[in-house]
Amino acid sequence: MHLQDRWKLIIDELNPDRVTSVDELTARLGVSPATIRRDLNELHDLGHLLRVRGGAMRIEGKHFTAKAEAKTPDFQTDSLTGQSSFLASTIVNAPVKRAIARAALDYLKPGISMIIDGGSTTYTMANMMANEPYHVLTTSIPILQCLLDRSKVKVTLPGGELFREQRIILNPYEDGMLQNFSAAKMFIGCQALTRNGLMQSDTLLVQSERRLMERADQVIVLADSSKIDAPASLSVCPLTAIDVVITDEGLTDSAREWLEHAGIEVRIAPVTAEDRKASEVV
Template identity: 40%
Template structure:
C-alpha cells in the first residue's frame, strides 16, 4: 500500500472512531509499528491529527454523517488473503461465458475478478467504481454503473432510491463478497449496503458468494439474505468442512480452491 493511501486510511479510521491506538492501526492496515508511528508523526506535523500516548486522535471530524458506512476500507481488505482471494475470483470468472450479462457487487474479493475478465466480452453491472475503471481501461467488456453517492472508503456507489438504472438491468448471475456466511445466512455490515445489494439481487437469476475461509461460519448482527437464496459459495481449502457440508445439505453448490500462503 502506498504511503499516501495508508495515511488517508488512518484519517478515515480516526474520523470514525475519534481515537485509535498504534496497535489497532497496525492490525487494520497490516503495517509495522515503525511504519505507523512514522505516518502519525507526518500527519501530526501537518496538523491533520493529534498524537497522544499510545496512539492518535482526530483534530475535528469533517465527514458528513450520511456519507459513512460501517465496514472495513476497500484498500485494507484488498491486502488481506490477497492470493487466496485471487484464486477464488478466478473460479468465479470461470463460471461465466462470453456474451453473458452479470452483476458484480463491490468488494475486495470481487475486485480480483477484473484480472480474469480482461479477455472476456460481457455485459457487467457493478457498483464498484474501482472495478469499473479497471475494466474500462483494460478490457472490451460493456460496463454499467448505477446512479448514487460515491463512498470513497469502500470504493462503491450506492443509492437509497428504488428508481435507478439497476431496475432496467438483468443478469444471469450476481457475484458478491460478505463479511460472514453461516447457517444463519449471508451477513452484511450496514443497512444501506443491504438495501443497495438487495436491489441488485432482484435483477439476477443466481447468487454466487465469494468468501475466503476467514468468512465461513462467521455470524453478524445484520443479515443480507438467507442461505436459501444462495446458489453457489466459492471458498478456499482452509474453510471449516462442517460449514461447507451444511451448505451442501441445503442444496448450495460449493466450490473450493486451494488456499494460498
C-alpha cells in the first residue's frame, strides 16, 4: 500500500466525535502499530487530524482525496502558481528528503538565528531539530506546528497572506519586522536549480524569498537531484548567491561541476536504511 493511500484510509476511518484507537487502525489497515503511530504523528503535524493519547480524531471539514491521474492529494483551495500542495510534496522522494534534512542539521549550532523557508524538505529538517536555543523565522505553518513543543526554540512568523495548499504565509509588501531580523543561515528549497540559479514558478514566492535571502549571511539550498535542471520560469537568485547545496547521490557529475564552478559547496547526503524505513511503503 502506498503511503498516500494509507493516509487517505486513516483519515477516512476517523470520526470527529470519538477517538479512533491505534489498535483499531492497525486491524483495519493491516499494518504495524509503529507505522500507524508514525502516520498519525505526521498527519497531525500537517494539520489533517487531531492526535490524542491512544489514537486520533478527525478534524471537521478535513478530507483527503487523490487525483485520478496524478495520484496526489487534491485540495481545492488557494494556491501558488505551479507549486504542488504541501502534503503531495511530503510524499514524493521522502527517503531522499529525510537524508538531505539530516545532513542540514550539521550546519546548526545552539544560539544561532536562522530562516527556514516553507517546503517539504525544510519541514523534514525542522521536524528533526533538537530542542536547542535557536531563533527560527519561518513562513511555514507546518514548521511552526512542529516547533511548538520545542520550548527552547524561539519562533518568529511574519505576517501576510495564507496559501493553504502550500501551508505558507507570504507578504507582497515590505515587512518592518523582517527588516530587523538577521539570520546566520537560511535553509531553502526550490522548484528547480539550474545554471541560471535557484528557480521558482510564482512571482509572489520569488519576491518573498529574495527578501528573506537579504537577511541571511549564508544560503543553504536543500534540493533532491530531481530538482536539478527541472523546469521553472522565474529566477530567485543566481548561483553566486548560494553558499551550500545539499542533495543526493542522483546528482550528475556535470551538474556537480557547474555548481562547484560557481563557488558552491556541494554536500551529498546518502540515503540510509533508516530513511527508507521511516518512509516505507507497506
